[in-house]
Amino acid sequence: MTTSRTAPLIEVTDLGKTYGSVVALRGITTTVRAGEVTCVLGDNGAGKSTFIKVLAGAHEHSEGTYAVDGVEQHMSSPRDALALGIATVFQDLAVVPLMPVWRNFFLGSEPRKGPFRLLDVDLMKRTTKDELAAMGIDLRDVDQPIGTLSGGERQCVAIARAVHFGARVLILDEPTAALGVRQSGIVLRYIAAARERGLGVVFITHNPHHAYPVGDRFLVLRRGRSIAEREKAQISRDELVTLMSGGAELDALAHELERDPLIG
Template structure:
């Protein structure tokens, strides 16, 4: 299966500052590509390039095999690339259906009135198709849990034609149960044939749903592996910087008056 998105030796510099360098990976329909790294690893820069917010300065960025230099997120949306950020752009006091169609409301009749019935029905149907059973789409979206709000945003992106869904740390501020809710809906998006880019710093969240794992450190790729080629423990080791921790342990063992790292 050909890649929806393919990046080769992708890089981004801001003047003399190198934010990202030499990143190669792909995003395919019906697969989840997990991008992992600690703070400062380059995840945010990578998202900004994929979502059209920033233009890359090195390497190749292809969508459906065609080289792209996007000037804005609108260009990305036109190509079917939608981004759901951690700080969701929702209006807490508005009902779920208004947030679902926010900025894209269908209208009817000579006076161009909002088609409220269509919006409510569509919202309920689209959420149900993703396995989200809300009792009432009239309830304010602010009354939903963090996980449920993330899932509404995912369903919205699918409804408006996303082929590639970029999720920016969707489980970062959630507890174990709500993280599980979001991971189930990531799997549901994959089953609907979307290519999903799951940005996270948590390998325990990434491994169950991931098909490919890109690990970034200090703006560079240190691994790009398919699931068959890496175990959960190996992924955790890459994220934890096992070699660096071991070297630090040896260094501290030699330091007088300092207990060794165990």
């Protein structure tokens, strides 16, 4: 794994985003480094979706700085982010369920051959199988419709696709949100595999139990602001859970329920 002395691939400082008079983000500072996983945690309404849209180039930030490889950027579309090696795998994955795995792997970027520019199907099938194998994904048949794969397997195909097409930073939008325990474990293993291949990973999640095993850095958001930004050595799993759950508020609620004669 890369040490913390490595220059950040992405560095945001006092990042903010407003929509008219609505403040969606303010004062967000964190880094994404090669060979590390930066976990962005928060409950619903914490600002995770806005933050990911800014990182992915879908929305331009309103204040602060967003630097890639030390150069400040103002991106106006996801294509700008892709050109810098920043790929985003959104929760809905944007796959075509009835198409085979290899077609989805190359969707929109199909290689062609010969004077008639025919699809190079053999190359696509071979490359898909090899790239999935390199990530530790052993599919029985890349001809099977991607819709027949489990949710975890589809997430892993999307991760492998982003790696193949040159991503240096991989942003994952709640990849384990709709998955069971076993499938979540599969996705977390492939997040670790992407890190070991030297990518910088941004893992967006509301689940600290999924974030802590793979995370190297943790940014916790609440109501559009950062309430903590810690390296793994600086925070325990229990402390992360407490930050996420609003420990003080839950303790106050527990005491209130204990005093309420109508409870229990």
